[in-house]
Amino acid sequence: MISAEMIEANEFYELAARYNVRGVPQTIINDNAGVVLGAVPEEHLLQEIKRII
Amino acid sequence: MIKSLNNELIDQITELFDAQLNYPVELVYFSKKDQCETCDDTTQLLEEIASISDKLYLRNFDIEENSQLAERYGIHLTPGLVIAGRDQDKLIDYGIRFTGIPSGYEFSSLLQSIILVSKRDSGLKPAIRNQLKELRKPVQLHIFVTPT
Numbered sequence: 001m002i003s004a005e006m007i008e009a010n011e012f013y014e015l016a017a018r019y020n021v022r023g024v025p026q027t028i029i030n031d032n033a034g035v036v037l038g039a040v041p042e043e044h045l046l047q048e049i050k051r052i053i
Numbered sequence: 054m055i056k057s058l059n060n061e062l063i064d065q066i067t068e069l070f071d072a073q074l075n076y077p078v079e080l081v082y083f084s085k086k087d088q089c090e091t092c093d094d095t096t097q098l099l100e101e102i103a104s105i106s107d108k109l110y111l112r113n114f115d116i117e118e119n120s121q122l123a124e125r126y127g128i129h130l131t132p133g134l135v136i137a138g139r140d141q142d143k144l145i146d147y148g149i150r151f152t153g154i155p156s157g158y159e160f161s162s163l164l165q166s167i168i169l170v171s172k173r174d175s176g177l178k179p180a181i182r183n184q185l186k187e188l189r190k191p192v193q194l195h196i197f198v199t200p201t
Binding site for chain 2: 015021053
């Protein structure tokens with residue numbers, strides 16, 4: 001149900017630009033339905049996932 | 054050829070893998086001959102990592118010659134890596150992908166992912182797991198990172 005892809009932003013800057021990546025790490029959930037900036041506790045990530053779903 | 058990992062680092066990873074790896078892990082890796090700046094370095098890095106433990110299996114596919122397989126794993130960019138569990142001759146896909154060279158900070162994420170897959174345990178808190186189990190729609194995370 002959950003997949004996670006780590007993407008090297010320098011190498012794939014066009015992809016990073018498409019998702020408006022401003023800093024790293026930045027987590028994009030379901031094609032920009034949700035965004036998490038920085039490394040966050042798992043509760044925080046879950047909260048954002050539940051907010052957009 | 055100059056090695057990606059120095060001896061001291063290899064010793065550290067050997068110790069880490071000896072202590073932490075449990076079930077076999079398959080690194081399903083897609084590369085490309087041309088127009089892939091970091092493929093050669095990534096190939097070498099993965100070969101060196103895979104040689105550290107007999108629980109790690111590396112399979113290197115050319116993305117153009119194996120486009121159907123790449124499609125099945127949702128790999129469109131190279132270097133592209135799937136970190137899967139291996140159960141006899143079956144693969145267990147946990148949906149973990151690395152796109153681009155896993156060097157610098159990403160190197161430790163790579164090792165960590167290998168260990169989690171090998172343990173077949175996400176390491177998440179029980180309360181979080183229970184809530185994730187209730188998800189009824191697919192969740193796709195793209196985590197943008199840089200090596201520095």
